Amino acid sequence: MKKEIIVVKFGGSSLATPERIKNAALRVLSFKKKGKSPVVVVSAPGDTTDELIKEARSICKNPQEREMDMLLSTGEQKTIALMAMALSRKRCKVISFTGHQLGILTDANYSNARIRSVSSHKLEDAIKNGYVVVVAGFQGMTEDGEITTLGRGGSDLTAIALAATLSAECKIFTDVEGIYTANPAVYKKAKKIDIITYDEMLEMASAGATVMQARSVELAKNRDVSFEVASSFKCTSGTLVCREDKLLEELVVTNVTEDKNQIKITVVGVPDRPGIAAEIFTALADKNVCVDMIIQSAAKSTPEGKAVNSISFTVKKEDMEKAKKILRVIKKKLAAEDILIENKVAKVSIVGSGMKTHSGVAARMFSVLAKNRINIEMISTSEIKISCVINEKSIEKAVKALAEEFGL
């Protein structure tokens, strides 16, 4: 009888010490005992990746990306060997593979490569022969045999890609117990969500939730790989992320998310003619500055009778200096009046696939904020998410008020 395959992924904090690696191995064995064939995807242990980056920077300020990937991929290679040892210690038949050994083919976009294909035969052979397979997350190989890494959240991506290739279920073990209705550090009454859709999870990621990167959730959605996010330290069940039709009942709002890592930038008084917005945002995109919300005010006339606009948008805090530099050039080029930067802002979002069929959710959100005397600076909406930029100091009050309003 063919055993059911399960892909289990452990993050760096779950593998930070030999003891934790041993514990993770026990968790893997518990699936084996249940008659499943585990495929284990691991990250680099603890802070290894950060330490390697620091070491590289101490040698060269701008290391080549190819060599950076050569360096960083050693972290996961270390963990697969240690995890295999921890499993074999328990008399488990086990074999480890690096990304290149397994044929995880990527493009040559070093440090942020995309997976092109996963060749399944080596993996399937090992599983068929009764091995628990341990795979290095976060890494792949180009067609020319060059080592690449997949960027932030890359190990989750590896796990989802393998689950898709093997048509397997997938568990992402991490240092939280699942997805919460709000950040438990901000709103103590936040509850763990049992089940959530890919789209809700995606909107949450873009709204600032840090449990998982959007690209992994997108891949899961595209290949319909439902996965569970659960704690590697506790044996409780986590949050299942899956297709919408698997949900019995859609909640109007499942989650409230805060994101303090935002600054608001306003380009004041640019000419009201086509192509201006394109010019600004192309310049930012060229330098990899990721723009989140964008608002353009209605055009107004200057005393000289020229029609001018203001354009506001938010970027991540770490991009502030880069953005300032780009906008100084833009300001001259477009003869803009001014560039205003507010770095005391934050974004609060509510997410829920039930919004699509329930009207008035936005209105309820705005009223709650108004009742709490929180001024809304920017608004952005999607089908299943509403985000507001507000003053940073009001963010916790906003999260609590919204969580209570929507019963989270």
Add this chain to the structure above:
Amino acid sequence: MKKEIIVVKFGGSSLATPERIKNAALRVLSFKKKGKSPVVVVSAPGDTTDELIKEARSICKNPQEREMDMLLSTGEQKTIALMAMALSRKRCKVISFTGHQLGILTDANYSNARIRSVSSHKLEDAIKNGYVVVVAGFQGMTEDGEITTLGRGGSDLTAIALAATLSAECKIFTDVEGIYTANPAVYKKAKKIDIITYDEMLEMASAGATVMQARSVELAKNRDVSFEVASSFKCTSGTLVCREDKLLEELVVTNVTEDKNQIKITVVGVPDRPGIAAEIFTALADKNVCVDMIIQSAAKSTPEGKAVNSISFTVKKEDMEKAKKILRVIKKKLAAEDILIENKVAKVSIVGSGMKTHSGVAARMFSVLAKNRINIEMISTSEIKISCVINEKSIEKAVKALAEEFGL
């Protein structure tokens, strides 16, 4: 015009910190400035390998060798990336390769693999395109794409193998300034040797000199790769190791070497019949106990009229417990009278290819020892080496006396 290729190898202590890696990179660049094409072979930085072994053991007492090689090979992969960064910082065109990327094919004898072949096209292409190539020492790949390591001294082996493949000259940078006529820690007047033959170097390695493993020297001899052993910290010239006919004049004795890592074992009173020695040494070899010197005394008769022998031999100190265990079994099987172990012994050797044509060298050695009241327990000779096992406490006196006698 085709540039001359030079293979330069740096050991772990020369790469232990970012500063040292930067210094090693400067040394590489000095060869480039002289118009050469450097190929750099590196070990794992500092104590990395030992630390990884410790970590593995904290998870599993007897880790599988395949996974151990997977783990240990990360050390050199880390250094090639950092070395490439250090070189590119100086605007040097550089590319790093792991053992598997370069096609260093080995057998599947994990942790002690032998190099079968090195595919040269990737290396030659990179050199032709003006790259300084940085290669991970100590590691290779089986035909099935499994990662292997080459065992102790493996990075030297990689360097010699690459120099042979590329018909290049080779420099081994290490923490000593070259090969000395005697251990400078024991005999202060020891001098650096400018030039020495492969055979002398081989005999020195087997006599206990730790600068280089015998297998690397053997490969150099077989492929006639002359190489220089020099300091990575100083810019002085080191010792050239080469074919005998390159030496202008052969010294009778070039070197005196001491080895304290020896114990002497005597199997007393075994039957004097064929096959006995084979039985003892096969049992030891089966468990990888390396036997150095062997002496069999003339047979004598027991009171019962049986002819019996005693066999003495030396093994490395770390193999003592293993040897004891094996010999307990052997003692019963062969009905030997006793097993005697002396662990306060040491070996002193003199090496020199001139011995072949000069008689009386052994006699001179024995007289010097006698004059210093040092008792000789065992003697072993080759064409160009004479070794004596003596009491450990006399070893320094012996080294000094012999060095003075032969003018080293």
